[in-house]
Amino acid sequence: MPENILEIKNLNKVYPDGTKALKNINFKAKKGEFIVVIGPSGAGKSTLLRSINRLSEPTDGEIIFLGENILKANKGKLRKIRRHIGMIFQGFNLVKRLPTVRNVLHGRLGYMSSIKGAFGMFDKNDVQKALEVLERVGLEEQAFKRADELSGGQQQRVAIARAINQSPSLILADEPIASLDPNSSQIVMDYLRKVCDEDGLTTIVNLHQVDIAKEYADRIIGVKDGEIFYDGSPRGLTDEVIQKLYRKKEALHA
Known part of the structure; x- marks a missing residue:
């Protein structure tokens, strides 16, 4: 590189x-x-x-x-x-009704087929990695809460985790x-x-x-x-x- x-x-x-x-x-x-x-x-x-x-x-x-x-x-x-290229927005851009871990998993959508992505067909390794990234931003205990149950600062940390979960070179x-x-x-x-x-x-x-x-x-x-x-x-x-x-x-x- x-x-x-x-x-x-x-x-x-x-x-x-x-x-x-x-x-x-x-x-x-x-x-x-x-x-x-x-x-x-x-x-x-x-x-x-x-x-x-x-x-x-x-x-x-x-x-x-x-x-x-x-x-x-x-x-x-x-x-x-x-x-x-991981993108983090002022307004978080989370799917509020979905669990935190599911929002982090969305960082992998660019690597999936459109059909698998549409149906949220993530495998166990994807889920495990998403949980590990949430732990890195101090949110492992919030993994299965709806995103809209979190504070603004916590939601932004979910957005960071989602971006990191892409395995990007640039944030x-x-x-x-x-x-x-x-x-x-x-x-x-x-x-x-x-x-x-x-x-x-x-x-x-x-x-x-x-x-x-x-x-x-x-x-x-x-x-x-x-x-x-x-x-x-x-x-x-x-x-x-x-x-x-x-x-x-x-x-x-x-």
Whole structure:
């Protein structure tokens, strides 16, 4: 496996109304790197993350993942590529009426035939692995509870377990703690960082909270107006840089 498992080249996203959500984005991500993307609301953070696995279709550019250009992949190829990209959403995206372990098992759907997947035909090894992943995020005792019986922080840990259960090379987490209280946020970030470190996963997380970004990230990418404004270590993200990153355009010309 190459050192850089992901490379973004000249990535642009223009919406039909002419809004330029991403402007010439370029960066590489190394194996095992934990990257946090920060920036003002509407800066393009979520669009960037969702473009990587084509939940949002970029206008042009290249996204090279494990040597493949994702933007050139047909539907069948894209499905195979997505097996290796775990996605964690702000809203958890769990099937609330199903048991926790069944939600974690859904991480294996990309490896199953459509018929087996539709009928939930998981074998004993799949179930055992799902239970082991739940144990890794501290939820083994919640395995057979309905997902909607869990707290928000617990549901997000189920979502992490589901992503890990894919056996991915890359984790994308789009505002995973935005709806959580501070204590739950720390627990979720602790487990996310822990399991990604244990498995050597490259991880890209969007966060609003700069202090949490600085605490957990190996590297921080600051996005402003669809462009990369900062790319470096948490230590280099000074108060001055943060103020410029979050300063509105009109304030610059005041």
